[in-house]
Amino acid sequence: xxxxxxxxxxxxxxxxDADRAERPPVDNSSIGDERRYQALFEFSPxxxxxxxxxxxxxxxxxxxxxxxxxxxxxxxxxxxxxxIVCDEDQDQVAGLLQDATQGRASHFRFTARGPRxxxxxxxxxxxxxxxxxxxxxxxxxxxxxxxxxHAEVALRESEQxxxxxxxxxxxxxxxxxxxxxxxxxxEAYCRxxxxxxxxxxxxxxxxxxxxxxxxxxxxxxxxxxxxxxxxPATHRVVLPDGSQGWQEWTDRILYNDAGELIGYQSIGxxxxxxxxxxxxxxxxxxxxxQIAMLSPRERxxxxxxxxxxxxxxxxxxxxxxxxxxxxxxANLMKKLGVRTIADLVRLATLAEKADG
Numbered sequence: 001x002x003x004x005x006x007x008x009x010x011x012x013x014x015x016x017d018a019d020r021a022e023r024p025p026v027d028n029s030s031i032g033d034e035r036r037y038q039a040l041f042e043f044s045p046x047x048x049x050x051x052x053x054x055x056x057x058x059x060x061x062x063x064x065x066x067x068x069x070x071x072x073x074x075x076x077x078x079x080x081x082x083x084i085v086c087d088e089d090q091d092q093v094a095g096l097l098q099d100a101t102q103g104r105a106s107h108f109r110f111t112a113r114g115p116r117x118x119x120x121x122x123x124x125x126x127x128x129x130x131x132x133x134x135x136x137x138x139x140x141x142x143x144x145x146x147x148x149x150h151a152e153v154a155l156r157e158s159e160q161x162x163x164x165x166x167x168x169x170x171x172x173x174x175x176x177x178x179x180x181x182x183x184x185x186x187e188a189y190c191r192x193x194x195x196x197x198x199x200x201x202x203x204x205x206x207x208x209x210x211x212x213x214x215x216x217x218x219x220x221x222x223x224x225x226x227x228x229x230x231x232p233a234t235h236r237v238v239l240p241d242g243s244q245g246w247q248e249w250t251d252r253i254l255y256n257d258a259g260e261l262i263g264y265q266s267i268g269x270x271x272x273x274x275x276x277x278x279x280x281x282x283x284x285x286x287x288x289x290q291i292a293m294l295s296p297r298e299r300x301x302x303x304x305x306x307x308x309x310x311x312x313x314x315x316x317x318x319x320x321x322x323x324x325x326x327x328x329x330a331n332l333m334k335k336l337g338v339r340t341i342a343d344l345v346r347l348a349t350l351a352e353k354a355d356g
């Protein structure tokens with residue numbers, strides 16, 4: 001009898017086993033995907049929301065609710081997405097929503113209105129499609145970029161103010177790399193050398209330095225270090241017309257926080273007139289000294305000569321003969337190191353400046 005019961009038991013179990021055999025297998029990978037998505041939705045630091053094809057919010061994760069200023073998902077469920085978009089961005093976002101329902105993704109910025117109207121969001125619409133490639137709903141992704149946008153605006157404004165200051169400077173401003181390769185020059189520098197910024201950038205400034213001073217400038221710049229980052233100097237330059245000018249520069253070597261060389265910055269000005277005035281002042285002092293070393297009679301003859309009087313008139317004025325005038329004249333020109341009356345006049349003019 002027990003064997004018979006065992007057979008009956010097997011018969012009763014057979015249909016159940018058949019049912020299990022006919023049931024389709026569970027897609028564990030699909031369950032895993034759903035769990036991963038749910039974890040991403042709940043714990044993502046950026047806002048994630050789902051939108052139906054009528055443009056209404058279906059759900060929003062905790063980060064999105066917090067960014068938008070909502071307290072719970074019930075506040076947004078069924079809410080048209082455009083209701084959280086400020087007026088000035090309505091047309092843009094409406095168009096992108098329509099594109100998304102047609103299967104086209106987009107990236108954009110918009111300003112939210114409502115509890116957090118002052119916030120700016122970087123967002124995206126992503127169409128979610130079925131296996132038949134039919135759009136079923138939209139996924140929205142939003143990140144609060146208000147602080148970043150404000151920082152970008154502040155940086156642009158700061159750069160504009162800095163550039164205005166730099167461009168309005170009458171001094172020359174140059175940033176450059178080793179070899180004198182210019183990476184930035186201001187407008188004053190371009191005007192001085194008669195070149196456009198496009199012509200200057202990427203080329204070396206060393207050919208503009210007078211050949212007589214070039215080696216000295218190269219040696220001085222090579223001594224710039226982290227310990228001695230600044231060096232002032234004055235040197236000669238070749239002007240656009242081929243003449244020589246003078247410039248005064250303060251050169252600085254630049255390092256980043258890691259101590260790596262990032263380039264050089266130089267600020268300069270034209271000092272040609274000052275150098276010419278200094279040279280003339282020295283010449284005037286030398287001229288005054290030379291004239292003072294003449295004898296009293298030679299100085300008398302000198303004054304008459306530079307005033308344009310001929311030898312005969314000078315002889316009559318000083319009550320001496322012409323031969324004596326000629327002798328004094330030859331002697332004073334030799335002592336002063338000049339050969340012409342024009343040179344004598346120039347010396348007299350310089351000496352007057354020294355006396356003045």
